[in-house]
Amino acid sequence: MASHEFLLPYPDLSVERAGNTGVDGVWHFDSGVPGRNVMISALVHGNELCGAWAIKDALALGLRPRRGTLTLVFANLGAFDTFDPAQHDKSRFLDQDMNRVWSADKLADPNTRERQRAVALRPFVEKADWLLDLHSMHEPCAPLLLTGMQPRNLELAREMGAPRHVIVDAGHKDGVRMRDFGRFGELEENGTRSLLIECGFHGALESRDVARDQVARFVKASGIVDDGDFPADWFMPLPAEQLAIQVTDAVVARSMDFTFSQDWQGLEELEKAGTVIGWSDGEPVVTPYDNCTLVMPSLRQLLPGVTVVRLARRVA
Ligand SMILES: [Zn+2]
The missing domain is CATH 2.40.50.630 (OB fold (Dihydrolipoamide Acetyltransferase, E2P))
Known part of the structure; x- marks a missing residue:
């Protein structure tokens, strides 16, 4: 039986949370050269630490786009600040699930702290052409890459080659996820890509490795960096095959x-x-x-x- 023990440390974001955009937790780098607008987000759920580690690591690496732009977002810092490893589910959100508020009607009525934060993040999400949203799971489980129903996202998952399991899913009835917001939710090819990666159990050390692997593969596929801009140790071994279900x-x-x-x-x-x-x-x-x-x-x-x-x- 896989462990539910919470081994992944709580990252110190005291420096990173300032961002460089005037919006807390949001970093934006513009190469000044034409290319895609790429966004990576973490902490849409406050207890999902692996993505925060991956973005912290990307900042420490000095990752910058050579073409286009790169936006790095620590999303729900308010929930993250309440984190307690003994009761980690309690810091998933403050007032409501931040991954169910991404529709014009809910954002027009920002009556929860998550909606208010989503309103602040909205311009960055709207500007992004490619979005990778980093998550983790309640139960020990192999990583799952969620593509939504858009064939273009499944195509990208196959180009990335990892993880082994890719899930084609229709989202949730109780609200729209960030990865389905606006242009990302359109079925026809429109130049956007959006993926959500569940990196494994919230507390698993390996979830950080998966998050870094997915960031490296996604950013590399976007074309805004060159081969070699990510150190080799960011990439995990490719699975023998991918299974899209x-x-x-x-x-x-x-x-x-x-x-x-x-x-x-x-x-x-x-x-x-x-x-x-x-x-x-x-x-x-x-x-x-x-x-x-x-x-x-x-x-x-x-x-x-x-x-x-x-x-x-x-x-x-
Ligand atoms: Zn999540």
Whole structure:
């Protein structure tokens, strides 16, 4: 069983939080040469430290664009300031989830601290052509790169070559994520790219390595830096293959009588349709198609109506 122990240190941002734009936590570098406007964000959730480390490391490296511009954002510093490793979920946000407020109606009514912060960040998000948003997860899990439904983002994920698991996902019903805001949410090719990387468990040391790897691959692919501008140790080994999957189904518990047939860890790919993955009210729950992948199985919050696992199929 992977560890829930919180090993990743809390980064000291006392210098970095000033930024250089007049907006707290926002750094902007302009090469003065034509090229893409690239933005990397961290701490959209205050307890997701790996991205803050990666941006701190990029600043320490003196990373600058050779073409276009580079914007580095520590998003929810207010929530980050309340961080306590013993209760890290409590510093996810102050008033509301900052990754559900990215629509014109909510930003026009900034009645929470997260909306107010989003209003301050909005000009930078709107100016960005390429956006990489750095996150981490509640449970120990391999890294997941989320592309949304835009084929152009899946294409970029494949060009980056890592991580192994890429998820094509439709976002959330309860609010728009930053990576789906404005031009980023349009389905047709418009020159933008936006990806969200879940780097692993919040407290895992390796999540920082994943965040740095993704920053290096994304910025390199954007063309605003040259090969060699990132030290070789920013790149993790490439996976043997990438698996792009699309979530098709959510398995919802009907009652408290739900058990799994094995201690699934997530991301298992089950070869045959009809494989029993668990029992709901005594009836078998089976995979609906061949090569079905289990995404985030968990009985930790089992209640009637709660999703206990999602099912995903390979994207050709
Ligand atoms: Zn997050």
